[in-house]
Amino acid sequence: MPAEPGGSSTKRDFLYIVTGAAAAGAVATMAWPFIDQMNPAADSLALATIETDYDKVVLGQQIVVKWRGKPVFIRHRTPKEIAEAVAGDHADLRDPATDESRHKPGMAEWLIIIGVCTHLGCVPTFGLGQYGGWLCPCHGSVYDTSGRIRKGPAPKNLYLPDYSFLPGGKVRLG
Incomplete structure (x- = not known):
């Protein structure tokens, strides 16, 4: 109309x-x-950020904390482990990354990675691999002392979580 x-x-x-x-x-x-x-969900949001002490971890030791339902390895690397990781920077890597890109600047002795194999989600064990790092017991993926894939079926390096160092020997994940 x-x-x-x-x-x-x-x-x-x-x-x-x-x-x-x-x-x-x-x-x-x-x-x-x-x-x-x-x-x-509210329970997931509650675990989005956690803080944990890292200053009590002695040289050559690692602790495992649970964050977002996954294990996170906080490793206090020895000078030998750091040297092995830096030496592997020029190796033929499946998922190329330098050791320097795997930790915070000036904090090479601390490696913080999500402890879930990138192949099928198993939890790797430290010290059993050919490169001095982690070995996934399920299918034989081998990671070096920087968490980079060196052998086996895993397609990617162990993932790095979002983290920051806080005063007082604490680290915040998330």
């Missing part, structure tokens, strides 16, 4: 706008529970 002369709107135009706005509000109200259920 044409608008009234002079371009003024009619009651019908107003009803279209009100009906459209009400329909959009109804759709948003019904869609919100479906969108909201995709947010992380």
